[in-house]
Amino acid sequence: MDGRIANLADWTEVRRRRKSTHERDANAHVISYYVSNLPDNANKIKIRKSFHIFGKVVDIYIGSKRDKSGSLFAFVRFEGVRDAKILEKEMSRVRCEHCILKVNIAKYQR
Numbered sequence: 666m667d668g669r670i671a672n673l674a675d676w677t678e679v680r681r682r683r684k685s686t687h688e689r690d691a692n693a694h695v696i697s698y699y700v701s702n703l704p705d706n707a708n709k710i711k712i713r714k715s716f717h718i719f720g721k722v723v724d725i726y727i728g729s730k731r732d733k734s735g736s737l738f739a740f741v742r743f744e745g746v747r748d749a750k751i752l753e754k755e756m757s758r759v760r761c762e763h764c765i766l767k768v769n770i771a772k773y774q775r
Contacts, residue, residue: 695723696746697771698753703727703737704764715761716741719752740771 700712709725716722724742732738746752749770756768 694746695742695744696749696752697740697742697774698756699738699769699771700741701732701734701736701738701767702764703739703766704762705737707737707739707761711761712739712741715759715766716743716756719743719756721745740775742775 703712707727709727712725712727713722721744722741723744724740726740728738728740743752753768753770756766759766759768
């Protein structure tokens with residue numbers, strides 16, 4: 666600055682745009698599941714094939730690192746889930762190639 670003091674009257678308040686009710690409602694029935702024990706050659710296509718029978722898969726994120734047990738992990742997001750606990754129980758014995766996957770509701774939803 667060149668030594669001048671800014672007058673507060675010169676400032677205008679800027680408000681952050683809030684999400685519309687439609688955008689908030691769109692994510693209301695989307696739930697994420699944490700999937701572990703993936704095979705080493707797992708990709709989004711193979712994971713989608715394993716989970717598409719349980720509902721509409723919206724997004725899949727495969728972690729670049731490994732979990733504590735040394736296996737690959739992923740987050741799978743489903744749309745239109747009515748009861749998350751029931752779906753979690755149904756997916757408890759899903760296979761991806763030779764591995765039986767472990768599925769839990771994600772700790773933090775996106």
